[in-house]
Amino acid sequence: MFDGVHRGHQVLIERAVELAERRDVPSVVVTFDPHPAEVVRPGSHPAQLTTLRRKAELVEELGVDVFCVLPFTAETSKMPGDEFVHEILVERLHVAAVVVGENFRFGHRAQGDVDLLTQLGNRFGFVAEGAKLLTSATNGEITFSSTYIRACVDAGDVVAAQAALGRPHRLEGIVVRGDGRGHELGFPTANLSTPRYTAVxxxxxxxxxxxxxxxxxxxxxxxxxxxxxxxxxxxxxxxVEAFVLDVDEDFYGQRVGLDFVARLRDMERFDSVDGLITQMHADVDNARRLLGD
Known part of the structure; x- marks a missing residue:
């Protein structure tokens, strides 16, 4: 699914681009929409680290020629592994080489693995590579994966998420009107409306x-x-409410992104509005210090 286009994904994509250039064929990244989990187990859609739009941007930055989004349906979920490879990879995409992670699974009930993909490649005339998963340089027990990054984001550990992504975790959405309380407190905010399933x-x-x-x-x-x-x-x-530093502008209706650089503190309940305002001033000072110019 390439959710997050994290550092592990980047290794696979860079290898695919290398093979494509060597063979003088287009490089293609393939993903599905909706997420297979939503089709196989309705209601179990994982939180999304990246929107399709953002995913396409990140893939393009890595030098990929084509970002291919295939519909995932109930029929797709029931395809045996050999049928999936023949109909989608061979007949539809005409692959010359396929690069996947060593834990890649495909076909009905995820019965296919890298060994089967290699066998099918030999049958249908393409090369299959299963790349080792990327682990943290400081903790070899941590494998960079979308699941791991979602857990970091869910815990508010945006620094760990950034280490695995190779960039800050980003929320994207449209600025909408709130209740105006921030303006009353002297801290007018841009309120972000995010897509469904966003990893907040x-x-x-x-x-x-x-x-x-x-x-x-x-x-x-x-x-x-x-x-x-x-x-x-x-x-x-x-x-999700953003107080933009040193700028007095109306952002309503604009599409924006929030790159999460550091966690300043937990959410707290204050005994007085004055206590909240004092803390908000401290938050702004800390944000300014951490973000620099």
């Missing part, structure tokens, strides 16, 4: 890069971002 970090306050995504020249601003329910005001709805 644990409740807390973070230092982020606020990226304006419209147009060819993306602007990067600094922000202190609150994720949570605003417990001081007995809020119930979980929100």
């Amino acid at each position: 970090p644990a409740d807390g306050v973070y230092a982020c890069r606020f990226i304006l995504l419209a147009g060819s020249g993306q602007r990067s601003l600094r922000a202190a971002v609150s994720v949570g329910t605003n417990p001081t005001f007995s809020g119930r709805e979980r929100r």
